[in-house]
Amino acid sequence: MNRYPLWKYLLILIIVAVGCLYALPNIYGKDPALQVSAARGAEVSEITRYAVEDALDTAGVGYGDITVAEGNLVVRFQDEETQLKAQDVVKEALGRSYTVALNLAPATPEWLRAFGAEPMFLGLDLRGGVHFLMEVDMEAAVAKAEERYVSDIRTQLRDERIRYKTINRRRAEGLLIRFRDAEQRRLGIAVIEDRFTDLELEQPAAESDEFPLIARLSEAAVKETRRLALQQNITTLRKRVNELGVAEPIIQQQGLERVVVQLPGVQDTARAKTILGATATLEFRMTDEDNSAQDALDGRAPAGSRLYYDRGGNPVLLKKQVMLTGDYIIDAASGFDGASGSPNVSITLDGKGAKRFSDATAEEVGRNMAVVFIENKAETVEVDGEIKKRRETIEEVINVATIREQLGKRFQITGLDSTEEARNLALLLRAGALAAPIEIIEERTVGPSLGQDNIDRGFTSVKIGFILVLIFMAVWYKAFGLAADVALALNLVLIIALLSMLQATLTLPGIAGIVLTVGMAVDANVLIFQRIREELNNGNSPQASIHAGYEKAFTTIADANITTLFAAIVLFSFGTGPIKGFAVTLSLGIVCSMFTAIMVTRSIVNLIYGGRKLRKLVI
Amino acid sequence: MATTRQRFNFNFMGKRKQAAVFSGLLLGISLFSLVTQQLNLGIDFTGGTLVEVGYQQTVELEQVRELLSATEFGDAAVQYFGSARDVLIRVAQVEGKNSADLSGELIDILKQSGQTVEIRRVEFVGPQVGEDLQEDGGLALIYALIMIFIYVAFRFQRRFSVGAIAALAHDIIITIGFFSVLQLDFDLTVLAALLAVIGYSLNDTIVVFDRIRENFHRMRKGTPVEVVNTSLNQTLTRTLITSLTTLLVLTALFFLGGELIRPFSTALIFGVIIGTYSSIYVASPVTLALGINRQDLMPVEKEE
Numbered sequence: 062m063n064r065y066p067l068w069k070y071l072l073i074l075i076i077v078a079v080g081c082l083y084a085l086p087n088i089y090g091k092d093p094a095l096q097v098s099a100a101r102g103a104e105v106s107e108i109t110r111y112a113v114e115d116a117l118d119t120a121g122v123g124y125g126d127i128t129v130a131e132g133n134l135v136v137r138f139q140d141e142e143t144q145l146k147a148q149d150v151v152k153e154a155l156g157r158s159y160t161v162a163l164n165l166a167p168a169t170p171e172w173l174r175a176f177g178a179e180p181m182f183l184g185l186d187l188r189g190g191v192h193f194l195m196e197v198d199m200e201a202a203v204a205k206a207e208e209r210y211v212s213d214i215r216t217q218l219r220d221e222r223i224r225y226k227t228i229n230r231r232r233a234e235g236l237l238i239r240f241r242d243a244e245q246r247r248l249g250i251a252v253i254e255d256r257f258t259d260l261e262l263e264q265p266a267a268e269s270d271e272f273p274l275i276a277r278l279s280e281a282a283v284k285e286t287r288r289l290a291l292q293q294n295i296t297t298l299r300k301r302v303n304e305l306g307v308a309e310p311i312i313q314q315q316g317l318e319r320v321v322v323q324l325p326g327v328q329d330t331a332r333a334k335t336i337l338g339a340t341a342t343l344e345f346r347m348t349d350e351d352n353s354a355q356d357a358l359d360g361r362a363p364a365g366s367r368l369y370y371d372r373g374g375n376p377v378l379l380k381k382q383v384m385l386t387g388d389y390i391i392d393a394a395s396g397f398d399g400a401s402g403s404p405n406v407s408i409t410l411d412g413k414g415a416k417r418f419s420d421a422t423a424e425e426v427g428r429n430m431a432v433v434f435i436e437n438k439a440e441t442v443e444v445d446g447e448i449k450k451r452r453e454t455i456e457e458v459i460n461v462a463t464i465r466e467q468l469g470k471r472f473q474i475t476g477l478d479s480t481e482e483a484r485n486l487a488l489l490l491r492a493g494a495l496a497a498p499i500e501i502i503e504e505r506t507v508g509p510s511l512g513q514d515n516i517d518r519g520f521t522s523v524k525i526g527f528i529l530v531l532i533f534m535a536v537w538y539k540a541f542g543l544a545a546d547v548a549l550a551l552n553l554v555l556i557i558a559l560l561s562m563l564q565a566t567l568t569l570p571g572i573a574g575i576v577l578t579v580g581m582a583v584d585a586n587v588l589i590f591q592r593i594r595e596e597l598n599n600g601n602s603p604q605a606s607i608h609a610g611y612e613k614a615f616t617t618i619a620d621a622n623i624t625t626l627f628a629a630i631v632l633f634s635f636g637t638g639p640i641k642g643f644a645v646t647l648s649l650g651i652v653c654s655m656f657t658a659i660m661v662t663r664s665i666v667n668l669i670y671g672g673r674k675l676r677k678l679v680i
Numbered sequence: 681m682a683t684t685r686q687r688f689n690f691n692f693m694g695k696r697k698q699a700a701v702f703s704g705l706l707l708g709i710s711l712f713s714l715v716t717q718q719l720n721l722g723i724d725f726t727g728g729t730l731v732e733v734g735y736q737q738t739v740e741l742e743q744v745r746e747l748l749s750a751t752e753f754g755d756a757a758v759q760y761f762g763s764a765r766d767v768l769i770r771v772a773q774v775e776g777k778n779s780a781d782l783s784g785e786l787i788d789i790l791k792q793s794g795q796t797v798e799i800r801r802v803e804f805v806g807p808q809v810g811e812d813l814q815e816d817g818g819l820a821l822i823y824a825l826i827m828i829f830i831y832v833a834f835r836f837q838r839r840f841s842v843g844a845i846a847a848l849a850h851d852i853i854i855t856i857g858f859f860s861v862l863q864l865d866f867d868l869t870v871l872a873a874l875l876a877v878i879g880y881s882l883n884d885t886i887v888v889f890d891r892i893r894e895n896f897h898r899m900r901k902g903t904p905v906e907v908v909n910t911s912l913n914q915t916l917t918r919t920l921i922t923s924l925t926t927l928l929v930l931t932a933l934f935f936l937g938g939e940l941i942r943p944f945s946t947a948l949i950f951g952v953i954i955g956t957y958s959s960i961y962v963a964s965p966v967t968l969a970l971g972i973n974r975q976d977l978m979p980v981e982k983e984e
Binding site: 186194196330331334500501502503504505506507508510511514515518519521522525526527529530533534537569570572573574576577579580581583584587588591595613616617620621622623624625627628629631632634635640643644647 | 871875926
């Protein structure tokens, strides 16, 4: 009685061995390191490695291991000081085609890495860094799509020689096209229905000389617009984060209109915020030289022009027709203008943009062109208990210059306030514009010292709580208590191993979950041991009592744990970030404790007492 | 050795009227406090900006307040956080101001004092996020209760479900009430703790129910009250030991885990105590009051 077949012992041993193996990387610390990844067009290869080695050798900066994996090159260093020095050196050597980010690389030995064993992935509250939750302004995305239709329909109708009075975006939603007569409207409808299948048309009653037509985006098109806006924003955000040079960033969609951005180790949140949230882009427009800005100020703006202001607040009248938008820019670099010494941005256009721009400027040599800086801002405020969204578009003319010759692929713009602005603008133009404005609706920044404090405090609580429970169990249940203690220790190892294998994020509440698990995990053993005591009290033999104790306690343990698991699952499905971490460790703890408290203690008890004649049992 | 141990024989159910009065009193106080002074909700739920700064030396709160009073953050709430070198500053939503920038401005102002100030933590939560969270949090509690109701009804019997849910609702309301009466910070981690309390309290209740079910089969003669009493006594040691070990680790967490996790450990410590009480004095009496009897449990025997 009370013997396990060999395979059960083996199974337990294997699970324990695997658990130990995967938990092991966590006891090695982390090395300060540099992570080099490729930006535009470049590639990380052995050549990059030589370049890095060469640069560091020349500069006399000592370094450790260099590894190339998954498109990243990681260089390890003795301490943070060398790491910082090396960053400058490597940046200088590799140029702008690579991003060089500070990182902490796990100091896991080679043989462990061969098994794919890695330490736990620490959440931002433990490693420090910044977390943003951003909301994409979907109304603006749809409005932008409608604007595009306005201009496309205008061109189309002109090409088909259909006469209309005006095309405008309506205040609420949809477009309003006004025709001169019923016949033109009929023709217009035919063209729009043919070319713009995403639009749904409606014909309100005609008034004397006006034949209106309302076009709305179909529901499917609105949905698609929103989806694209989100996707495009995520892509742009990813590029911008790469430009910022952050190791192991997380950029994830959350729900239908939100994006989570997590930047470990970033402390300069102000810059991160400006860069990530900025919607800045450029537009190039010709100035209207036939009319004066004064006329527009007096309310007599000519049909094809619009009034803008420059940074000094002076009015400038520009043509509505856009010559070029920021979408065609493939590269931008900040620098200084050779002649004036003021900050500038050198811009490179793609082939299509270059062609368009050179065609457009060829006709305009000798005239003035303006560079318009456009930025959209959105914020949500609570006014009298109601949540409102407030939007603001800043359009500034940053520079007006005479076109001296046909412009092509490369040119410069000046008129920027500072080198900082030039630098940021260049970065934003490189990474591309956001499809729709985004607003930061949640920010959590954890300083590095607090992160370390949280780790230290968390692990101290786990340790102390663990030791208290160990002592209590040993005192209360003697030998059986020691078996439970072994199980509890294994439970802890298995939780850590599973967290490491799954690379689930460990957060401070996650550690709290581990602490709680330690306290609750012994419950299964308490149930079993109490049962054994009862059986003994009822006069059963020691062996029979052990057997019955495990047997009878099992349903209770299963029922009790499954219901707790429910609570943990609900927590996981609704929770965000840190709370999810708690749910994960709690669930893993429940599952592991079932195994250790039942199987592992049983195997120990069987090894000690099984198959022997026992006269009495100390429990 | 084993035979020398005293078996308990408390008449728990004999005191169920007194217990009902006691629970009713606690529930009354909790609900009254929730209605009159609500909860001291953290910015997770209300939205707003919170900045935790660390000074090299201890700092006077008055000094910090003075620094802020001349600025637009005049009505910011300033308090120590854990030690006299850590200060927590809470700013409500400022209208017409890009709230994401608030934290940056706040830090600039603090740095004017000339002291070395280190930013330990910045949290900004927009109003729409807070609102979502309040809703989701409430829903999460309700979903958890529904799932548990169904599972217990399936494994035991509907009357047990009602008893279990009554005990859980009792625990949640009183724990939330505790936070309301003392006006403790109620943040997201407290909500997580509440769900953990549900898990814990349920664990306790299920263990007792399991024994009640078993004893209904075994004790052919006992009245339901006797069966419940016996079951409670048989599981009492286990109930107390598990509560004790859990409280041991939670106390460690409370004292050593740092300020950030304190609301969480407070909620759990209180919740575990209430949960232990409720599995004895709420879950079982409610099940009894609903008229549980032997026949109800017959078909469920020997599953697997």
